[in-house]
Amino acid sequence: MDYVFYILAIWIVGSGLLAILQRNLVHCAVALIAFFAGIAGIFFSLHAEFLGAIQVVVYVGAIAVLILFAIMLTRHVTGEEEVSPFSRHAIWGWIASAAVLCVLLYSLDKQMFAISAEPSQITMLDIGNAMMQRYAVPFEVISLLLTAALVGAVVIALEEPRERK
Amino acid sequence: MVTLTHYLVLAAVVFCIGLAGVLTRRNAIMVLVGLEMMLNAGNINLVAFWRYLGSQAMSGQMFAIFAIAVAGAEAAVGLALLIAVYRHFRNVSVEEISSLKG
Amino acid sequence: MNLLALFQSDILSSLTFFPLVGALILLALPKHALAQIRMVAFAASLAPMIFVLRILHLFDPGTGNLQFPARGTWIPALNVDYVVGLDGLSVAMVLLVSIIIPLTILGAARIVGEPQENKVGAKPFFALILLEQTGLYGAFTALNFFHWFIFWEASLVPLFFLIKLYGNEDRTTAAYQFFIYTFVGSVAMLIGMQFIYLATGSWDFKELAALAQTPHAGGNETELVFKIKAFAATLGIPFLTKHIVTLLFFLVLMGFAIKVPLWPFHTWLPISYTQAPTAGSIILTALMSKMGVYGFLRIVLPIFSPSVMEYSQLLMSLALLTILFGALAAFSQRDLKTLVAYSSVSHLGYCLLGLFAVGATGGSLNDRALALNGVILQMFAHGLSAAGLFYFVGLIEQRTGTRDLADLGGLRKTIPVFCGIMGIILFASLGLPGLAGFPAEFMIFRGSFPLSMILISVAVLGLLLTALYLLRMMDKVFFGPQDDKWNQIADLSGRERFVGGMLAISLFVVGMVPAPLVALSNSTATQLAKLFS
Amino acid sequence: MYEFFDQIIFKIGNVIIAVLTWLISLFATPPAWLPAVVWFVFKVVLIIATFPAIFAMTTWAERKILGRIQNRLGPNRVGPVGLFQPIADGIKTLTKEDIVPAIADKPIHTMAPVIAVVASFLVIAVLPIGRNMIGADLNIGVLFFFAAGSISEVSIFMAGWASRNKYSLLGGMRAIAQMVSYEIPFILSAVTVVMVVGSLSTSQIVSAQQLHLLVEDPEGLGDLLKRVVFHFYNNIGGWFVFQPWGFFGFVIFFTSSLAELNRSPFDLPEAESEIIAGHHTEYSGFKFALFALSEYISMIAVCGLASTLFLGGWNGPHLLPSWGWFFLKVFSLMFVMIWIRGTFPRLRADQLMGFAWKFLLPLSLINIFSAGLWYHIPSRAFGWLASALIMGGAYHFLSRGVVTRDIEKRIYRFA
């Protein structure tokens, strides 16, 4: 079902552009949420359901909300930005990213178009097993990192102990 | 027929959108948003490779999971930092808080 | 219906780790909730008794084989399994642990140098004791060396901290000496056992024992000896190849000899026992030292039976010296605790004597079985009586603030009940018939007598020396005119009466009717004895 | 006899399938995707038709029950005992004018209720309503539930922010803070079940709560009795709520779900007396109805998940059909929620946060530990005991921290 991919691709690119281009930060954030949801859709379409769900939980449920909170806490409630992303000083940024995009697209090996998808069944149990066996060390490291981040975030933003993470 | 390269192109585009966000916005929050988008681009790649090249090995998914976890941690710490910075400078513009002297 | 089966599934692991759960809960309690801490600790230490009763109920004394076995793979690369099981050697010990630790916790709560007056607080104290309980259970049920060794060492650590944190005036030295000295022994044993592992590829006690009993095809060596020698030969040191079995035997022996202890490796003991808090002393003497004897029974006798036979005269002589020198040293002590500590040395000497006598020539299978049964019963009896002695000595110290015999005297007048119960325990320790010490000593002596008449006849002197120092202690503490300063000290409280009374009653019951307890160990002991006749 | 109802449902299903098959067969060469799509549409329609109906009855029931609790009658004008009140309300909201404040952020203001409804309907899909009755049997069902559920936070925020009204904004902020906080114990309490079952699939979780003790060859009355007992035990005994961790998990889940749903006593975001209904202050007419719909659907869904995770889902002695059990449990839980609303006072904000972070969060973490312990201890009895001990101890000591100092007696000077 190719059209799913294309719809999702358009959705993602569109919402992604909206997310970085709008002047109203809250609108940016909302667009970002749509962007994240699109990515989750991509994951679903790749049969990585777990990852998709995780994507929604973490990005939509947590990070986006966090960003909204940050916006509310650091700006005026309406979230209006004074400076447009198209101002003069940003030109080098656009150039650089466009150049990178060109390089990336150019460097994609055209042969890969030939490879097609293979179905596979990955269950939760496999993921769990992999996490606890083969990837036990990275898993532990990540958990440590998350703990550190939690503590760090709380310490840094200590005056607001209700901050999540 | 959607192939791996479709996903790679998508990822590249998303990455560059994120990069553009990072490079052009002056608000630190938006910089962070751009960063998250770049990370997502990476995740798309990981999952797509997993899907197309090695669906029995779990590496792609696993690293995507780890990447998401790291992104979560990064966002938490980054935003906490921003709030702390804002409290100090009353501003989160990247260029105006470049001073390291405090 | 099925619940019973569920309850029974690997009861030993449940038993072992229950106190650990208790310790964890304990750690969650607030620091100053003394009453709750004590209650939780007591409950957690007593609860395994349920399992022990169940075990005793299900235990089949008729067979000497392992019961309640459970096995799980642990570290496949090292061939380490998690293997637990009970047989006649360990069941009495498990019972002993389940009796002593709750009584310790119950009794220890009001002894000097302990919880209230120590700035470290009561929580770690009880948690350490519970930890120790887990270690002991583990060591008494483990059947794989690796697995066993972990518990063996794990039981060392809580005691180190008990001594270091809650001990008497000289505790730091005592703790370090205790830890390092016993650790040296453990290391020696570990080296020896590792060599055997490298040679045979097995840590499992039962497998090793089986290897030690199968003769090697086409030779007069056993399979084990052959394998060890073959492995030693690959190292290419001629001396080692020749004496390797002896060397290993003494390495392993060393670990246990220090733990029990065997003269002349006993010097860590008096200082540790004296400096430890009362609960620590109780656990050290009643349970820790038994781990050493148990190790002899479980490891040295089955695996090194030819070496035991070869060196039995030497070892018996050392055991004899342990008995006599321990008793003599106890005789000239002024410090009550040191006195009791040396008495422990001496009493454990009986165990070792019976153990090593099994290797001597002469006598019948029944004699050997009797001696081994006696050793196990003596472990049990000494566990109870020594625990009682240390407990009461601790109480004396708590009440009078001194351990010096010269300061005390005539206390019976103010504390008659104290004197009565302590007297019972003391006489049990002295081997008075009707109390637990006597059947044990009789069995050891009677079993070993045909095996080595002269040595045993000399060893009987130990009974006299025991009487000498114990009566001297009784005399100095309780009899004679009383100093006025002891007029106000309190007699036993209800709790203390309970602890002392329980110990006294257990001693009495075991002394009068030792048969059930002996029946538990008899089959296994007989099996073990067969290796030597 | 006991499978009678199930059979009926099954037969009805068969009939529908037969009809659909027949319809499809009318095409000369039906496309390959058609049966799937038809089946899909059928399920969607069924869900969209059933649950709003339940929503309607729930609003009625809530008002009625609250009325009883507050010693009044509740709706009693339209239809017998006011039964048609929801219909009347529905008609009223549909026909009302849709007002959007002038300074509101229009697109977001409009999007918010839609997203809310979508999010709440999404989660229904993974609930196993009866034996073989599930919208989508995802192998990540529980996770999907939480993922979809977390979207509703965003919708509330959008509503609150886009209204440009300080009450709405405050309500939205409160809602977010509260939902984010309570989401952690909410998910962590469910983790225990996932851990023990070893699957995120809701249907597997349900089937894991069935026991399979059997008696051989029933003979005579005694055996029949035994079999009945076994039957009851098999269908009830396996519910996780009977394990200590399950019990505590259930309580934590249920408590935090109250906060997730912004229901009393955690209804600060919608506190009428403080901030005039919070984020939907500026909504009226159909948009308001959508918000209400989404709230009640979420409530049903959360109760459904609670019964799926802890109360055995559709498991039960075969006196009722499986879906009957499911809805019985769901309605019971909803009744409890209404009951709580009728009896509990609203919490203060600091109490609310303290309760989440100081009590529920550590308790649920310890609960995970205890469930793990329970799972790994081979002896079930001992495991039960150890788990119960740990949870009991944890509850005891954590609850000490929650009790705040006594509030001074208030003196009414002018009253």
Added chain:
Amino acid sequence: MPWIVENLWLIAFLPFLAAGISALMPRAQKKASSGIVIFAMALSLLLSLKAGGYLLKAGSSHETLHLVRNFDWLPYGDTVIRLGFLLDPLSAMMLFVVSFVSLLVFIFSLGYMDHDENFTRFFTFLSLFAGSMLALVIANSLLLLFMAWELVGLSSYLLIGFWYQKPSAAAAMKKAFITTRIGDLGFFIGLLWFHYASGTSLFYDQGQGALDPTKLSILGGSAALWISLLVFCGAVGKSGQFPLHVWLPDAMEGPTPVSALIHAATMVAAGVFLVGRMYPVFEINPTALEVVAFVGAFTALFAATIAVAQWDIKRILAYSTVSQLGYMMMGLGVGGYVSGLFHLFTHAFFKALLFLGSGSIIHACHHEQDIRKMGGLKDRMSRTFVCYMIGMFALSGVPLFAGFFSKDEILLDALHFHPANLPHFASRIPIVFGLIGAFLTAFYMMRQVKYVFFGSPRDHGAQHAHESGSPMTLPLIFLALMAVATGFLGWPGHSWFHHFMEPAAEAHPTNLYLMLGSIAIVLIALGVSAFVYSGEALRAGAVDPLEARFASLFRVLNNKYYIDEFYEKTFVLFTRTFSRIIVRFDRYILNGFFVWGSALIVYGLSLVNQLIDEAAINRGFDKGCRSVRTGSQWNRWIQNGLSQHYLKITSLAIVILFLLALFIGRT
């Protein structure tokens, strides 16, 4: 099996039970506690009588009955240790003696201990003693006997130290326990050996017991000798034979009823009983019995000499007890199984009588024990006086009193003592020592009586003395009757006792010369003593006539041949010094030199290691770090603090690098 045999254990159990109950009673419950104890004892006495009666009824004229009740005690290997209870003439006789005397002493104690604060404790201990003694008597196993043996030792220990606050009592209790334990060591080894050699723990077991003739033969001669001698060690300790007699006189620190019961009538006789019980083993090798005979004979004489020079009324009796026990041993040793036991039987009553009498006197004199401070009690305590005189005559061997018959039998057996492996003069030693001992016995008893009852009071204690109450005098009267009556059971030539004990054996015919000779010796001794201790000698402050005449000898005797001092200077000192050496050795050599020495070595090594670490490794590393730091100064300029700036540079650099790689790579 007859009921009484089946339930023989009750005899011992009842006092134990009473002791247990009494132990749990509070101090104030004097009446209840003593009532229970006495009631239990009375029941035991009844049961003992029933047992004796059964034996009399069932007994045959030509063999000794051994009725047993056995049970399993301890399983081991594939066998089991069995214990049991035994009813035979020996145990029946002892049962009667023990329970009878015990009962009387209990009753006496009611009066004697009336004012003691630990009254209930006293009865507890007494009952404990009675129980263990009875158990000892009925034990059908050397192991059970040993167990009871130790328990009587314990009760003796407790009762000697009953007034534990007196340092002398505390010392005496310890001494008693340890001295007897020395003997017990031998006993214990003998027990081990016996059990090992015979293969069974039972004495009699329907022909399978260790002492049954069939089994007895498997004991070899030398094993039997060793076993006998080792077991005899125990008897020596318990029965106060030389050289372990030292504890018995000291044991008089205990309350007088205790002395009467334990240290005169029953427990000390346990040694004799033990030899009697093990007699079949002793008989296997004649050397064993010879050792018994000589030890006994020597003790009999030796203790009698000491008794002559003592001042303490109870010590005199104590040495007399030692001496009489020597007689019994001698009797057994010279082959007079029955005569030794008969003396035990009679001695129990009259010695208990004497002790209780002395108790009555001491009680009356306000706990004054020195006979020099008494005097003139004849009129003040007439009932006690009469009873005491009967006891004295019985002990001295005045004709028609019990002691006369039993002692004569021993002397008669000693006369017939002709072992083949000894020279003639050696075989005469027992009879000679026995006769001298008889003389001395009569002498010191008369001396004592003269000092106590005659003359005028020499101290205010004696002046205010008056007759004791009936709980104390009634037992005296009973015992006095027994002291007369029991003798007739062993009428020379027609000894009922002999027939009861050993129906199969034939007694030696009566020797009239010996009888007359001994009567003469006794009468002369009494006369001499009465003459010496009269008039001047009995006045206050007077020197003992013997002391006046044989000062140095008297001092030696008065100091008991300095044996205590000798032990103190040798064994005790040796043990003490040796134990100190052991402790020093432990502390300085083992722990100090070896353990701490090795610890120091390890510490030294670690210091060396530390030096190496610091010098070589640390310093080098520091230097490296410093150079890196200086080298990195130059690239500071590239940083301007704007992260976006960095990222821009980075991405452009990537593009440039990529292009470079593209073009250079292509070429």
